[in-house]
Amino acid sequence: MKYNQARWTHDDQRYEPLLSEKANREVAVEDTPLPDDLTRDSLELPDPAEPELARHYTRLSQMNYGVDSGPFPLGSCTMKYNPKFTEAISRREDAAVHPDRPDSTLQGTLALCHRLQDYLGRIGGMDAVTLQPPAGAAGEFTGIRIAKAYHEHNGEGERSEVVIPDSAHGTNFATAAMAGYDVVELPSGDDGRVDLAALEAAVGDETAALMLTNPNTLGLFERDIEAIAEVVHDAGGLLYYDGANLNALLGRARPGDMGFDVMHYNVHKTFATPHGGGGPGAGPVGVTEDLAAFLPDPHVRANDGGFEEYTPDRSIGKVHGFYGNWPVLLKTFAYIARLGDEGLADASAKAVLNANYLAERIDYDVPFGPFHHEFVASAAPQDAADAAKRMLDYGVHPPTTKWPEIVDEALMTEPTEAEHKRSLDQLAAAFDAVAAEDDATLASAPERPAARRIDQVAAARDPTLSWHALED
Amino acid sequence: MSGSPYAPHTPAETSEMLAAVGADSLEALFDVPDSVAFDGEFGIDARGERETRREAASLLGRNDDLTEFLGRGHYEHYVPAVVDDLASRSEFLTSYTQYQPEVAQGFLQALFEYQSLLVELTGLGVANCSMYDDATALGEAATLARRVRSVSGDRVLVPEQLRDGKRRVLANYADGPGLSVASYPTADGQVDVDALRETVDEDTAMVYAETPTVRGVVEESLSAVGEVATDNDALFCLGSDPVALALLERPADVGADVVVGDAASLGTGTAYGFGLGMFVTREDYLRQVPGRLVGAGEDADGRRAYTLTLQTREQHIRKERATSNICTNQAWVALRTAIHAAWLGPEGLVDLASDCVTRARDLAAELDDVVGVQAPVHDGHHFREFVARTDQPAPAVVEDLAARGYAVHAVDDHLIQVCATEVTADAEAAFVEAVAEVAG
Secondary structure, eight states, rough: OOOOOOOHHOSOOOOOOOOOHHHEEEEESOOOOOOGGBBBBBBEEEEHHHHHHHHHHHHHHOOOOOTTTTTBTTTTTTOOOOOOOHHHHHHGGGGGGTTTTTGGGGGHHHHHHHHHHHHHHHHOOSSEEEOOOOSHHHHHHHHHHHHHHHHTTTOTTOOEEEEETTTSSSHHHHHHTTTTOEEEEEETTTTTBBBBHHHHHHTTTEEEEEESSOOOSOOOOTHHHHHHHHHHHHHOEEEEEEEGGGGGGTTTTTTTTOOOSSSEOOOHTTTTTTTTTOOOOOOEEEOOOOGGGGGGGEEEEEEESSSEEEETTOOOOOOSSSSOOOEEEEEEEHHHHHHHHHHHHHHHHHHHHHHHHHHHHOBOOOOOOOOOOOEEEEOOTTTTTHHHHHTTTTOOOOOOSSOOEEEEEEEEEEEOOOOOHHHHHHHHHHHHHHSSSSSSHHHHHOOSSSOOOHHHHHHHHSSSSSSSHHOO | OOOOOOOOHHHHHHHHHHHHOOOOOSSOOOOOGGGGGGOOOOOOOOOOHHHHHHHHHHHHHSOOOEOOOOOOOOOOOOOOOOHHHHTTTTHHHOOOSSSGGGGOHHHHHHHHHHHHHHHHHOOOOOESSSSSOOOHHHHHHHHHHHHOOOOOOOOEEEESSSSHHHHHHHHHHHTTTTEEEEEEEEEEEEEOHHHHHHHOOOTEEEEEEEOTTTTSSSOOOHHHHHHHHHHHOOOOOEEEEHHHHHHHHHHHHGGGGGEEEGGGGHHHHHHHOOOEEEEEEEEGGGGOOOOOOOOEBTTTTTTTTEOOOOOOGGGHHHHHGGGGOSSSHHHHHHHHHHHHHHHHHHHHHHHHHHHHHHHHHHHHHHHTTTTTEEEOSSSOOOOSSEEEESSSSSHHHHHHHHTTTTEEEEETEEEEEEEEOOGGGGGGGHHHHHHHHHHH
């Protein structure tokens, strides 16, 4: 299959013009209800009529590829189909409330929060869940802050290190550093998993936590998880679960049962909320009973016949100005309710089946295994980034490229359960067609998306970040 | 239907695929040791789509139907239908971060336009393309100050009157890099510049002020605040929002180094605190900016095209040396804000902002006529909201008003806060009557 994305061109210099190039207007700011010395002099903004506005954004949407356009197998990003009805729920007028209302007038919202906390707790095997963190990385930050508060409470505030496998998401490293920890990078073993001997060498009196993704970013389940938990706990550290890959485990294993003390859920990955071109997501955090007192403020609990917000005894405070990304949480609730036990487990099973099927079907070398929801193929001797650009011409979004670094020219691929066998076969055909092509073809790709190959190096050399900068 | 309705495999296809991978069953695909295997019984019953919608409606229906005169950082302005319609196009909604810019030109251009909007509103050169909310953006500003003022100083100064949620998020962000958060005095709802000057010292990495303030007051001493900060080699961080910035003096003109705030006041309405963090700064700090940036460049045909840029600052490349851990952000909310701003146009946006000032002033005057109420408490210009003193205890006033269908903030024992925008217009007269009933 070949693909042609809509390409609106204006002239030899531009595709769809900026709104500012179509309809910019500068108005003088005068005759305002404020004195002149408190107001600006003028404001210059696009001023299109609504029909022109509609056409502009419709054209832009046509020059954008989403899951509804075709396969989007971005490894570790879990781009699955997003049920349409969840949007309708998230936009209900009675959900559009201000967070500072009295609890007594917010019983519906609080009841829904409470039910979702309960669902997520059951799914993760965790005793308490906060919905406050607005994204997965914010969830990591929350979890690590909780771990820090826990150690400080126990008189072990001197623990200064967080151990992270080299295959982990970059957010883990950034989060640990942001929370003031030193990062100890753990080299993967020959089988792509945690090497127990290396782990034992890495943990000690300084260890605050081990951050672990399971299955990991190679799609491999850490089979020694109980031993890993024992090593970390024996050293006095906490085990943190990065929920980015939870879609692979729904109903088959729970972080809480595996010995994890604290985890985040990427609800926009696991429970099908549209990624919105980079967010909003939401990153609820689950903890064991021992850590529940440290959850962010406010937390929701049942009282006599209703629900209320309260401050946990040893709360870390707040990680979002209010209560997080509420519309995203509504979609999460709707998705979990729609699928139930069997649906969640089936989604996981089909995601794992699809990953293994695709890994089997493609011509590229796929090291390690067996795989859960994702696998990492090696494009070598091709350049993975060039191969990815060529895949765009075949009507599929390419995998995540060149990461994790432990696989040469990595193509990290996660098809998700939403892809039908026909779609996987089409995806495999695209991989194979690209695998058979020569370097020159790949280097000049793509031809068919809205834009041709973009020189990202040149763009970074002389950053142009607004229409004002373009005019200069 | 016992499986996922969104996993489209027929039983025959499942069998065929299992055979292709050499597995006997779906269970056989899972590499989970028995000792940690879970039986799948969460105790969550599947509902149909219609039932799920009914359940959500039934739960949310327990919320009281109130007219909200609430603000303090989360505002409702009328969102035109075109915002929902265009932002809901599934090519926008179902896409991911623009790692492959050639197929993501639409969203990249929309984010570039969003960045441009913030540059115009602030007069500063670099806007990132979204963070979570105002509080986390403030936290990121403090860590930026830590990086660019790394030679000396670990104190962040904030006004003593500040939304508690904002202060506490800042405290969490400040702890890791070893910053401390301290307050400087305010006077009559604004910065007490002399007291600020006394408080600032050589350990101050950043001075934060906002306009309008948490009490709704338009800050009149911003240039002086900027001078105090700059004289002490501290970063001047200013908090605001895009509606206010359409009218108020440009942050660049009062010496702001960073502008943060919640941009969701355009494009979103109330959503239980759902936000959109603005982050705008001077070009000097370009390489220290947290989060995503979209830049213009060229494609192989020589046409202008857009791409994520300067990604070497980001967590997926720089790991523990990244400027921030932010990955998933609020891109789609930024799209909504950009569409709303364009729909309003410059005149519409300035009119909206002017209307906020007028409305708050007039409503305060009407409440001031109520026996037992003095409004506004602070002597200054107000934007959208103001604080009123009530002879009756504020918590009781809030409760009694809620019983009559209105929500306001309790600020202190005898202080309430009221926010007025175009969406409360039709309810204002009845609201004033209700206040007269409960506060007299």
